[in-house]
Amino acid sequence: MKNLKYILISGFIGIAALHSSCEKFLDKPLENQQRSEEIDYSDLSLMYAPVSGVYRAAADDNLVHWIDLSIRCMRDDDFQQAAPNPNDNPELMGIKNFQNDVTIQSYWGLNQSWISYYSLAISVNNALMELDEFEKNIPSGNTEQLALNRQYKAEVRFLRAYAHLLASRIFGDVPILSDSGDIARLTTIGKSTVTQVREFIIDEMNACILDLEDARPNQSKHLGAVTKYSALLLKAKAAADLAANNNSSPYWDQVLEATDLIIDSEKFSLYGDYYNLFKRPGKLSNESLFELQYSDFGLATGDIVRPGVDWGTFFRWQGPSGNQRGSAISGAGWIPPSQNIVDFLNDRGDALRLKTTILEYGASEDTYAETPDGDRVYGNPFGIKYFNGKTYLPVDQMTEGRIEYGANNNVRILRYSDVLLLNAEAKVRKGQDGDAPFNLVRDRADLELLSNVTLEQILDERRAEFACEWWGERFNDLIRTGRAQQVFGSKFVPGQSEYVPIPQTQIDANSNFR
């Protein structure tokens, strides 16, 4: 059979040709998906890359998401409510009223908050694994690179600790997620107590302080990265939470020691112009200990790095609502400052802080008020009177052509004034004289100096200095000093109202959160 030949020839040529290259044909890596194994860990110039990636994660969303922001600070008496219309996201009013039941537990915003903070922790854990890989490639004699490796690890550990602090201040007993290499662990990990979380933070910071750069963040090699002093302040804050209202708590020693170290370094000073501290000139000033950085690169259009999604950035979310007639000074109008904080600042004659913190809407939708920089703000339909001046960026400070509220401004998190006031508080609680650090803060705010300051005066100063900032500091101060019920009345039930419930959907995914 002649034909048979053709069968064999045509058939086998085809098959054999393909079969020989078969394994290679199938065993190619995926396209456009870089494998972690392909990172050249011996190239130490890449070593900061995983760290930079974590900063970006924190700045993109994890620490600035609009609903997290609203939930985090809304319970403060500094804020009137969350949404400008209280019917919008009714659970938020429930949370502000310390409601704690299943309807709150299934609220999407709580789940978002939980995920924001823990996603950051997981990003850090992953970055630490990357840094371990780099470490393996550093010759043991290269102490300089080894030190850098430790420093970078400490930077991301700071971010992880800060995420845990926020999570615990909102949810109370939460897991310590310092290791997430194994997925199975995520569904079985249990909760730690509020105290354990603070102790974890202190331990972490004690370790990091040794490795971090001894510089002010705006002098750091990577301008604006966290340094030794950021870690000292975070440690002090965790210790202050633990010390609570107990003047004899040994944790006050830790607060004092940590803040003293920062002050004694003489690297920090309060930024002279409190009003501009929150605006462009005040970005990463000598007062800043931790700040999230953004940029529009000086461009009117195109490339921009912003805090959150474009319609709901950290700034736009708090910008004035209503018909602003095309002005860049506009936003969703959420978390409006309360009359309470306005009165508080007025009553104590705190004019500079009032001007800085509280901006007014026009009296009606057709009339406008002017900001100190001369930008017009028309009234809104919700009858809301104020918006947050600390997120206000005047039009004349913006890159020309940009109309996005707050573009190119940074988000301030930790400041030197916190160091000074914690230092004063620790001293006063320990029966020492806290006047010196205290008066530095007052002086900058154009207030008369006081002597023999009391705890009450310090706590009031804390409220005024950090008024309407975004980290729930006021609420935390009320909790740790046991003054919450005094402020909120009977709706605040000690032992019940401090924390919001862990989201139901998280409990469904890990029953140990129950």
Added chain:
Amino acid sequence: MKNKLLTFAIVAMMSCISGVVRAQNRTVTGKITNEQGTPLVATIAPKTTSNVATSSDESGLYSLSVPETVDSLIVNSIGYMTKTVVIRNNVADVQLQVDGNYNLDEVVVIGYGTQRKGDLTAPVATVNMENALKRTVSTPMDALQGAVTGVQIISSGAPGTTPTVRIRGVGSFNNESPLYVVDGMFMDNIDFLNPNDIADMSVLKDASGAAIYGVRAANGVIIVTTKRGSLNMKTKVTYNGYAGLHTPTNVLKMASGQQYADYAIAVGNKNIVDNSVSKFGGQDGRPTTNTDWYGELLRSNALIHNHNLDVQGGSEKISYSFGINYLDQDGIMDTENYHRKYNIRSQTEARVASWLKIGFTAHLNNFNAFAPNNAAFRQAYFASPLYPSYDPSLELADPIKFGSSTTLGMPSGFWFNNPLATAYYNHNETKGFQVLPSAYVEAEFWKKKLTFRSQLSQRYQSTHNIQYTPVYYIDNDQRSQRSYLRSAQARNNNYILDNLLTYRDETGKHHWSVLLGQSTREERWRETWVSANDVPQSEEFWYVGQGAQGTGSATGYGEGGFRNAGISFFTRGTYDFDNKYLLTATFRADGSSKYQTKWGYFPSLGIGWVLSREKFMENQSLFDLLKLRGSWGLLGNDGIQPNAGYAIVNSGNNFSGIFGSVGENNGVRVPGYRVGRFFTQVRWEVVEEWDAGLDFALLNNRLNGTVDYYYRKTKDLAFSRPIPFMWDRVYGNWGSVANSGWEIGLDWKDQVGQLDYNIGANITTLKNKVTDIGALANIMNGFPEWSAEFPARIEANQPINYYYGYEVAGVYQNTAEINSDPIATRYNQENPNSPILPGYLRYKDQNENGELDEADRINLGNYLPKLTYGFNVGLNYKNFDFSVAFQGVAGNKIHNLNRAMRRKYPQMNADAAFMEGLWNGEGSSNTYPSAAGSVAAWNLQASSFFVENGAYLRIQNMQLGYNFRVRESIPVRIFATADRPAIFTRYNGFTPEVSGMGFDSNVYPISSTYSLGLNVTF
């Protein structure tokens, strides 16, 4: 090699010619077909003597030399009635009618070949293309809705969208849709085809049929053969076309202005009403504005027309077909949007030698689609009717004075934008073409026994998408300060090389066949996009280089792509004894680049027993056919995401932190990356399927039917499951799920006087059960973004992804009911600021602990229909024909997510039924909450309030036709069609056809189509 082939060809031709020369008597030629025109193999013998009998070939052609004295022929084919024809002009084309006693000789297209229907051990459904063509649909699969047992088709109704196709339930999350094999090429959908291009569609549902496609077969296989000519066929030209209008149907009635105003006042938003009154007119509480957003957004009639010209024919050596068709469909949104495509199809087959065929098929598709911005429909669902669509008083609005919800004191932005503006400021156009060339060689090395076929099928697709947003202003949130252009080009480049060796033989009553095959395939996709701001408005300048001159970094760009490759070896053996005892076995080994485990093996076995051919059935007259079938096999699914299996590095601008944003300085990026660490080693997703079936024909073949029971279990079901702590989901093999049920298809065909009629019905039942989810107690799932509030849950021994929440037991009618209810009493004590009031939903305390807690949540139903059915009636009377087709589903639930979205958007409008149903005093409703309650968190929990019955029955298609002849040789049919004219459902949404997990967020109205058509053949 070439020379030898040529020699062969010449020799073959010579022998043919010599055959003609030798003829002494007269030679009769012709073609044997059945009523549908399908060629038949038949024996042809002179009436007077049977010594010179011949048989027709697979194209139905024969040539027979007979003495001049013979004047008629007897034509015989198994399964058909014997026919005697008189010889005229030496040409005798014969059309045979199906013998009522036997219809098993029909040839059915199966994987990599064909098989006699009588020998099938698998339930292979062949689609009646004649009925399918009656439907005026833009994609072929829409025409199958309700027509085939075991096949559920969910069509969203939006032009140019791919319908969801499920064969025998959901066995995978990765890719529900079946594999389409178009003339040998693997496709994910066949939207590009015009129904007129298709000659034949076979649906392989069970393992015995589909396992030959191995790793791609888990969701069933649909084999599509496009039209082709046959040898010695007189050229046949067919025009088929229709023109019609489609009109939105079943448009959900939204609340009117007054209803919305009353509602707003009741929930405490009177300021909205006051604003409307003061700005747009009315009296206190009675605004005059009543904007019907859907009415404004929809066209009442949109044009659709479709033209198809088809030419088929063949000479002695060459057969060909050529088709061209054009579809033009306008969308129902009243703005620029359309879908236009033309297809050109060409198929040629040449018989180079008696044993050698070569063929070439090519499809060219060209399309141009202008996509509407469907977000406008979502906004129309949300928008308050209390502000006007256009508002000349808005001084800054530019260039068009669109109204703004901010004038009411409502937020704008997001879903509260003006829907008309969203529709208007949209340019999203995709142009593209696709070429599907396929070439094959088929050599019959041993006459009728051994055939080798090699086929190279390719697909080249290229698309270009342009999106442009002009500069406009409506209000602070709804505006575009700078124009924006995005231009994206994508290319698909796939090929499959198949090599098949088929051996067929028989001795006595034993028949057998063996297929050996090998297949190699590769799929590549790559997309490149660029974007820029400040591009001029005129379309001629829509190039990114025209944008943002001077600020170079205003442009953006990106690329995406993938490559998948596979190699397979497969074989099939069939054996039967006397067409009575049947056996089919297949085996496929598949290698895929997507898996960590590269190779998978997929066997199947099918058996059949034709009882009606047994001696003991000979003397009964009830059954014309009775056949039992059974099959088992394994099928694979490689629709899994290819990115699993290692940690992925994300780097670039979006993963780099900003440093140095100090004072007046702009920060810069420091290169960064993040690693996605969560991955698992993904294994093959394998479906094990059992099938038992019965085919029968009764009462002189008037009743035909098939009954199948199927049980398919997906092992190592791969999907992404949520994990605690993050939005990321982890992809892995997390469970097993089983689908089982019955498929029953019945067809009755008879004649009363001059009236021919037929009635067909099909029913498929489905029982879905999760059999295993490993060590996990459950997996929470749900609609993205809403899974925390309205979860779906996966739990062993329950249907997959059932809605999970509280059961509503009623509505608290008065304070006494609240006070006597432990749940409410307790809640009100703990939450004095937001108490439960009359008009709030009462949830059932499942664990009776007097508190509403997580344990009170239960299974509220599931999205998979327990029953899918269709039935159709056809009538033929003289020159008239009429047909009507119904289809429906029952036993499924829909989660009305549109209503549930009030949880995040309390100011949204609602459907009129919702407004009218609201509790407004004792005894007014026991199902709906009060208006004030409808925005309270208590009533917005996941509960049975949002879960509705998803059953529907729809008149899918009605058609009336009239047949006549212009000339004897030119038959003409004109027809009037109504597509989807009516639906019967109690569901409160636009359409009960909801894809995915049944969370209905669809706000796109479906449309009915009314058309007139013409079909001419000459």
